[in-house]
Amino acid sequence: xxxxxxxxxxxxxxxxxxxxxxxxxxxxxxxxxxxxxxxxxxxxxxxxxxxxxxxxxxxxxxxxxxxxxxxxxxxxxxxxxxxxxxxxxxxxxxxxxxxxxxxxxxxxxxxxxxxxxxxxxxxxxxxxxxxxxxxxxxxxxxxxxxxxxxxxxxxxxxxxxxxxxxxxxxxxxxxxxxxxxxxxxxxxxxxxxxxxxxxxxxxxxxxxxxxxxxxxxxxxxxxxxxxxxxxxxxxxxxxxxxxxxxxxxxxxxxxxxxxxxxxxxxxxxxxxxxxxxxxxxxxxxxxxxxxxxxxxxxxxxxxxxxxxxxxxxxxxxxxxxxxxxxxxxxxxxxxxxxxxxxxxxxxxxxxxxxxxxxxxxxxxxxxxxxxxxxxxxxxxxxxxxxxxxxxxxxxxxxxxxxxxxxxxxxxxxxxxxxxxxxxxxxxxxxxx
Amino acid sequence: xxxxxxxxxxxxxxxxxxxxxxxxxxxxxxxxxxxxxxxxxxxxxxxxxxxxxxxxxxxxxxxxxxxxxxxxxxxxxxxxxxxxxxxxxxxxxxxxxxxxxxxxxxxxxxxxxxxxxxxxxxxxxxxxxxxxxxxxxxxxxxxxxxxxxxxxxxxxxxxxxxxxxxxxxxxxxxxxxxxxxxxxxxxxxxxxxxxxxxxxxxxxxxxxxxxxxxxxxxxxxxxxxxxxxxxxxxxxxxxxxxxxxxxxxxxxxxxxxxxxxxxxxxxxxxxxxxxxxxxxxxxxxxxxxx
Numbered sequence: 001x002x003x004x005x006x007x008x009x010x011x012x013x014x015x016x017x018x019x020x021x022x023x024x025x026x027x028x029x030x031x032x033x034x035x036x037x038x039x040x041x042x043x044x045x046x047x048x049x050x051x052x053x054x055x056x057x058x059x060x061x062x063x064x065x066x067x068x069x070x071x072x073x074x075x076x077x078x079x080x081x082x083x084x085x086x087x088x089x090x091x092x093x094x095x096x097x098x099x100x101x102x103x104x105x106x107x108x109x110x111x112x113x114x115x116x117x118x119x120x121x122x123x124x125x126x127x128x129x130x131x132x133x134x135x136x137x138x139x140x141x142x143x144x145x146x147x148x149x150x151x152x153x154x155x156x157x158x159x160x161x162x163x164x165x166x167x168x169x170x171x172x173x174x175x176x177x178x179x180x181x182x183x184x185x186x187x188x189x190x191x192x193x194x195x196x197x198x199x200x201x202x203x204x205x206x207x208x209x210x211x212x213x214x215x216x217x218x219x220x221x222x223x224x225x226x227x228x229x230x231x232x233x234x235x236x237x238x239x240x241x242x243x244x245x246x247x248x249x250x251x252x253x254x255x256x257x258x259x260x261x262x263x264x265x266x267x268x269x270x271x272x273x274x275x276x277x278x279x280x281x282x283x284x285x286x287x288x289x290x291x292x293x294x295x296x297x298x299x300x301x302x303x304x305x306x307x308x309x310x311x312x313x314x315x316x317x318x319x320x321x322x323x324x325x326x327x328x329x330x331x332x333x334x335x336x337x338x339x340x341x342x343x344x345x346x347x348x349x350x351x352x353x354x355x356x357x358x359x360x361x362x363x364x365x366x367x368x369x370x371x372x373x374x375x376x377x378x379x380x381x382x383x384x385x386x387x388x389x390x391x392x393x394x395x396x397x398x399x400x401x402x403x404x405x406x407x408x409x410x411x412x413x414x415x416x417x418x419x420x421x422x423x424x425x426x427x428x429x430x431x432x
Numbered sequence: 433x434x435x436x437x438x439x440x441x442x443x444x445x446x447x448x449x450x451x452x453x454x455x456x457x458x459x460x461x462x463x464x465x466x467x468x469x470x471x472x473x474x475x476x477x478x479x480x481x482x483x484x485x486x487x488x489x490x491x492x493x494x495x496x497x498x499x500x501x502x503x504x505x506x507x508x509x510x511x512x513x514x515x516x517x518x519x520x521x522x523x524x525x526x527x528x529x530x531x532x533x534x535x536x537x538x539x540x541x542x543x544x545x546x547x548x549x550x551x552x553x554x555x556x557x558x559x560x561x562x563x564x565x566x567x568x569x570x571x572x573x574x575x576x577x578x579x580x581x582x583x584x585x586x587x588x589x590x591x592x593x594x595x596x597x598x599x600x601x602x603x604x605x606x607x608x609x610x611x612x613x614x615x616x617x618x619x620x621x622x623x624x625x626x627x628x629x630x631x632x633x634x635x636x637x638x639x640x641x642x643x644x645x646x647x648x649x650x651x652x653x654x655x656x657x658x659x660x661x662x663x664x665x666x667x668x669x670x671x672x673x674x675x676x677x678x679x680x681x682x683x684x685x686x687x688x689x690x691x692x693x694x695x696x697x698x699x700x701x702x703x704x705x706x707x708x709x710x711x712x713x714x715x716x717x718x719x720x721x722x
Contacts, residue, residue: 034511042487058620061511062511090618092615092616092617092619094641094642095642095660095662
């Protein structure tokens with residue numbers, strides 16, 4: 001337990017240091033000189049950063065011309081156009097501002113952009129005061145080459161590869177309520193149904209509600225209450241109730257710094273499984289002892305790479321508690337994750353994510369190292385099916401998972417075997 | 433005699449100092465091509481006209497010519513921006529800029545087509561002089577954004593605005609000058625813009641954004657300021673500024689679909705381990721991808 005406290009203390013210190021560095025970094029964001037700018041024509045990131053810099057130093061016409069240069073080459077850059085319209089409004093060129101506003105009224109803006117858009121007299125595309133529905137539904141299939149090995153090794157063979165059907169959906173609504181405040185709420189659910197190994201079937205559903213707060217020109221905070229419910233093999237297994245705080249600060253025009261903190265109260269329940277040869281087996285007693293708190297702290301940058309790509313990196317710390325009699329159900333540990341999204345042309349995208357976790361269980365015996373990565377290519381189906389307000393994609397991905405437990409359990413045991421799995425998946429994704 | 437020698441020496445010294453500057457003046461880099469669409473050529477000195485290339489320098493006296501549906505934005509060393517629209521001919525024939533001086537100046541000639549000008553640091557200096565001339569009129573610019581059109585385009589746009597003056601037959605050099613901003617109701621510390629257009633011995637000042645004056649032919653006085661209708665502004669903007677692309681259904685093409693960090697909160701945290709090991713082996717990144 002002392003180790004847990006020590007790690008938590010170190011986590012807090014590092015988090016504080018990261019925050020400090022982030023805001024120091026923001027304060028010292030390197031200025032771009034005009035000489036650098038003209039030596040790099042066509043560099044959109046530099047132009048945008050230069051424009052913001054000129055706005056801050058009240059060199060408004062210079063900022064305006066930088067936005068014009070960006071828009072001349074990237075007419076679909078809504079953020080540049082919104083800032084351009086804001087500046088035209090402030091410079092009292094209402095006719096020119098109105099033209100940009102009319103263009104933006106046909107564009108889908110983020111909640112933050114909608115809020116700013118309303119402030120200059122625009123009506124966001126949803127024409128309901130800046131609010132808008134958002135969501136994503138996906139359905140597909142997945143092949144795992146070794147999913148059965150995720151289970152405890154039974155003293156008999158089970159099929160280890162399997163096909164599964166996947167379905168997930170998220171839908172929500174966000175709307176600004178003032179210049180600096182917006183509210184949002186939504187629901188989500190997903191399920192995986194295996195062809196053979198039904199023990200691994202699971203589904204989750206839940207909801208979230210919260211608000212976002214604009215803090216100055218460069219920061220955002222959001223607070224959410226979250227409820228999640230998880231079923232395994234058609235049994236209710238876990239329930240989470242908790243809250244999250246997320247802070248985002250603009251370090252520069254291309255870098256944001258993200259800080260997350262979440263705490264959930266978790267309740268676990270006994271569940272029954274259909275096992276090969278054994279029929280229905282009820283796992284009694286122990287599962288409830290997994291109940292306890294779950295703390296997650298994480299921080300890292302999100303970096304725009306050019307006009308069409310973004311990279312996120314997050315370093316985090318997890319601490320899960322459990323009943324004191326079962327320290328092997330409680331753990332803490334670090335993780336580092338990254339995700340990358342990029343458009344390929346106007347109709348396709350690639351995305352990739354990777355996560356490495358190093359968990360230390362409170363029984364002082366078990367250590368887990370877990371590695372997961374997935375890369376996917378999404379291709380628009382607009383040319384095949386065209387639906388008003390919905391973007392359809394066919395996404396195909398490959399994923400790899402490795403789990404190593406130390407000490408490794410003996411070949412036949414009730415411990416956790418080392419495990420790796422390669423999977424291929426394909427899904428139809430509808431975004432609205 | 434001594435006085436004469438001293439005068440000659442000083443005069444020679446001044447001449448020696450000035451001659452290289454004057455010689456250099458014709459070859460001075462005054463800016464760069466910062467954005468190009470379509471076919472735009474730049475003819476420099478004795479050299480043949482060549483296709484404009486982004487980041488290539490613009491020198492004093494260069495002749496810029498744009499084809500139909502083409503646009504070039506020039507960024508001058510004082511942060512002035514000059515945008516030439518389709519079928520435009522432009523020459524910047526004077527550019528004196530010293531960041532530490534109060535007497536900077538610039539002048540340019542537009543012979544044809546549409547243009548847009550955004551003042552830079554030259555116009556900020558106390559005794560600055562910024563002038564844009566058409567073949568028949570001269571426009572003094574005071575810290576502002578201005579648009580204009582010369583030739584047939586000027587006549588067409590002025591007719592659209594219902595402001596063609598009676599009794600004047602516009603010729604091929606007809607000139608339209610439009611003031612944009614900053615306006616009197618600006619919410620910034622930027623200097624209010626104004627233009628003074630001179631022709632036929634008369635100067636007309638335009639001080640209201642969105643207003644213009646028109647000179648129909650050589651020797652004719654500029655019209656009193658008149659408002660530019662949205663339709664005219666729209667047409668000029670389409671060639672001088674930017675229009676988001678239209679897709680086949682008439683809407684705008686979607687922008688890059690990057691995730692909104694605030695909306696990533698919808699995803700559940702998967703962090704449970706069942707009695708048979710982690711039942712959701714496809715972990716996501718708490719707080720990042722889930």
